[in-house]
Amino acid sequence: MTRSVPLIYVENITRSYENGAVVALRKVSLKIYAGDCVAILGKSGSGKSSLIQIMGGCDSPTSGTVFWREEPVRNQQEWRELRATEIGIIFQEFLLLSVLTAIENVEMALMGRGLSAKERNLRAAELLGMVGLGKRLHHLPSALSGGERQRVAIARSIANNPALILADEPTGNLDSANAAAIIDLLLEIQKTHGTALVIVTHDESLAARCRRRVRIRDGLIVEDGLVLKERDLVENIVVADDRASSSAPPAVVSAAVGLRVSDPQQCVSDPQQ
Amino acid sequence: MNLVTLALRNLQRRVARTAIVSVSVGLAVASALSLVALSDSIERGSSEGMDERGADLVVLSRNASDVFSSFIPEDQKGKLVAIPGVEAVSGELVMFAPIDKDKQKLVTALESESFFWKRMPMASGRVPRADERRAVVLGAESSETLHKGVGDKINIYDADFTVVGISKYQSSINRSMVYMVLSDLQEIAFRQKQVTMFQIKLQGRPTSARIDAIKAQIAKIGSWVASPTDQLLQRDRNLLVMKAISRAVSLIALSMGALSVLSALLMAVQERTREIGIMMAIGWTRARTMASIVFEGVLIGLAGCLTGVPLSYLISLLFERIPTIGDIISFRPTVAMVLPTLIVSVALCGLGSLYPAWRAASMSPADALRRP
Numbered sequence: 001m002t003r004s005v006p007l008i009y010v011e012n013i014t015r016s017y018e019n020g021a022v023v024a025l026r027k028v029s030l031k032i033y034a035g036d037c038v039a040i041l042g043k044s045g046s047g048k049s050s051l052i053q054i055m056g057g058c059d060s061p062t063s064g065t066v067f068w069r070e071e072p073v074r075n076q077q078e079w080r081e082l083r084a085t086e087i088g089i090i091f092q093e094f095l096l097l098s099v100l101t102a103i104e105n106v107e108m109a110l111m112g113r114g115l116s117a118k119e120r121n122l123r124a125a126e127l128l129g130m131v132g133l134g135k136r137l138h139h140l141p142s143a144l145s146g147g148e149r150q151r152v153a154i155a156r157s158i159a160n161n162p163a164l165i166l167a168d169e170p171t172g173n174l175d176s177a178n179a180a181a182i183i184d185l186l187l188e189i190q191k192t193h194g195t196a197l198v199i200v201t202h203d204e205s206l207a208a209r210c211r212r213r214v215r216i217r218d219g220l221i222v223e224d225g226l227v228l229k230e231r232d233l234v235e236n237i238v239v240a241d242d243r244a245s246s247s248a249p250p251a252v253v254s255a256a257v258g259l260r261v262s263d264p265q266q267c268v269s270d271p272q273q
Numbered sequence: 274m275n276l277v278t279l280a281l282r283n284l285q286r287r288v289a290r291t292a293i294v295s296v297s298v299g300l301a302v303a304s305a306l307s308l309v310a311l312s313d314s315i316e317r318g319s320s321e322g323m324d325e326r327g328a329d330l331v332v333l334s335r336n337a338s339d340v341f342s343s344f345i346p347e348d349q350k351g352k353l354v355a356i357p358g359v360e361a362v363s364g365e366l367v368m369f370a371p372i373d374k375d376k377q378k379l380v381t382a383l384e385s386e387s388f389f390w391k392r393m394p395m396a397s398g399r400v401p402r403a404d405e406r407r408a409v410v411l412g413a414e415s416s417e418t419l420h421k422g423v424g425d426k427i428n429i430y431d432a433d434f435t436v437v438g439i440s441k442y443q444s445s446i447n448r449s450m451v452y453m454v455l456s457d458l459q460e461i462a463f464r465q466k467q468v469t470m471f472q473i474k475l476q477g478r479p480t481s482a483r484i485d486a487i488k489a490q491i492a493k494i495g496s497w498v499a500s501p502t503d504q505l506l507q508r509d510r511n512l513l514v515m516k517a518i519s520r521a522v523s524l525i526a527l528s529m530g531a532l533s534v535l536s537a538l539l540m541a542v543q544e545r546t547r548e549i550g551i552m553m554a555i556g557w558t559r560a561r562t563m564a565s566i567v568f569e570g571v572l573i574g575l576a577g578c579l580t581g582v583p584l585s586y587l588i589s590l591l592f593e594r595i596p597t598i599g600d601i602i603s604f605r606p607t608v609a610m611v612l613p614t615l616i617v618s619v620a621l622c623g624l625g626s627l628y629p630a631w632r633a634a635s636m637s638p639a640d641a642l643r644r645p
Contacts, residue, residue: 053638057638058638059637080556089555097279099279108279111557117274160556
């Protein structure tokens with residue numbers, strides 16, 4: 001996969017509700033590349049959640065097309081297949097099945113992938129170990145803290161080695177300490193696996209830890225650019241051409257829709273670094 | 274973890290509801306099984322009863338819609354005796370008769386020289402002597418339910434009889450029978466010179482070809498029909514109607530059970546909309562999402578069967594002890610009946626869960642996840 005081919009491309013997406021009375025997205029286009037780390041920012045009701053739901057195929061656009069590796073995704077069956085193999089989704093409310101233990105919740109995502117029950121169990125245990133829940137495998141969600149539940153949801157989302165993780169306000173229901181830990185975990189996964197990560201948030205500090213920032217206002221993308229540390233700004237200024245802003249770090253290379261950079265590990269592990 | 278585990282956990286989260294729906298399915302299964310057993314027991318019981326008494330063929334009037342409406346002149350017996358291969362023929366009058374004014378019992382009257390008297394196994398007492406009048410032999414169950422033993426008096430059609438023996442037949446129909454001499458019943462029931470049927474004992478071990486040949490000869494004699502004992506009630510109109518009714522009522526009962534499954538699962542799907550949304554969001558196919566819900570219906574069906582089968586046995590035992598029912602009918606579900614009933618009830622519960630499952634799988638993940 002070359003960097004020139006977007007992993008997912010939403011083209012001229014419009015999403016309206018109530019027979020057009022409410023328009024959440026207006027002809028929005030966005031390209032996400034393999035290994036991208038993108039924060040989608042916006043106020044409540046700006047359309048960011050609608051966008052991420054359409055990117056995951058959980059919702060259908062009123063008009064426009066979504067391309068996965070340059071192929072249009074035509075129906076729910078194709079979306080289901082993508083969500084089962086290529087796209088992992090994380091929600092603000094964790095959305096775990098309350099009757100299943102942590103390991104069973106992760107195993108759910110591995111069903112239908114040609115693995116035996118034992119293989120599913122081993123893989124789920126490995127994933128939960130990876131997110132720091134090796135000793136909480138058999139706990140029900142009700143016995144886990146908010147941070148732990150989100151870790152289970154993260155383990156579930158990466159169960160099938162997705163190329164893209166969509167996280168819809170993953171820290172929205174967490175305290176600051178847990179939120180930081182969850183973001184660290186997501187960025188670590190993004191870094192080590194080269195997975196593209198799209199995080200919807202209204203938290204500017206969280207967004208600053210992602211290399212690329214997309215801001216939505218009233219259903220329109222009003223900003224799409226790189227968040228660069230001062231050092232990166234110098235390295236990437238050539239790539240960004242003369243469109244880059246020279247404002248104080250973290251700087252934004254603004255209006256560079258679908259901007260490509262050479263470094264696939266784009267997320268800033270620690271904004272204070 | 275698999276789909277069955279998920280279905281089980283989902284059922285466990287609403288224990289009371291699952292139990293209530295399972296019991297309602299169980300009651301439907303018990304009703305269906307009891308009805309099927311009831312109609313089957315009449316047919317099987319009659320056949321077993323004839324077999325136990327040693328008959329090979331039973332001759333009834335061709336025009337009779339059921340056994341009790343069969344009338345054959347007693348003097349026709351000679352024509353049957355003359356058929357080569359026939360060892361013995363016994364005329365028999367069968368009817369429900371009032372016993373001690375308020376109880377109805379099946380009474381079989383046999384010729385005093387009938388080979389059946391000689392073969393009748395006795396628990397106590399004896400069979401009526403050739404010239405003896407107004408003497409009866411009770412089946413063991415009749416003896417119990419009528420509280421009569423050897424030497425006791427019994428009133429049939431306002432005529433007094435003496436119990437001279439208790440038979441020890443094993444089949445339920447023979448156990449619940451009252452036996453008397455043919456001429457006695459003909460007299461008190463105003464059926465002089467008539468029998469309901471002739472029972473034929475063939476020589477040696479008859480092959481099916483020989484039985485068919487004898488049946489053909491009997492058919493030529495008059496408007497009679499000869500049947501092996503296991504086919505005796507095949508043409509019995511009353512039994513056919515009863516079987517049709519019992520099957521229809523069984524199906525209605527099972528459908529009611531399936532409807533309760535449908536209603537419970539619709540409610541469950543409504544409650545678990547978000548969780549169904551999660552399944553879709555992680556890429557579960559429609560088929561797998563539906564299967565997880567259909568499994569719940571099937572598990573309720575199985576739980577219902579686990580309740581319903583023992584319940585049907587309990588019902589059969591209970592009914593035997595209710596005089597107004599037990600004096601007239603007796604039935605017991607068999608393993609052969611249980612299996613088809615289980616298959617039908619589980620299939621209906623699966624069908625009942627298809628609609629809720631389809632509704633669940635038809636939601637868009639976004640809609641499902643938006644629900645509170």
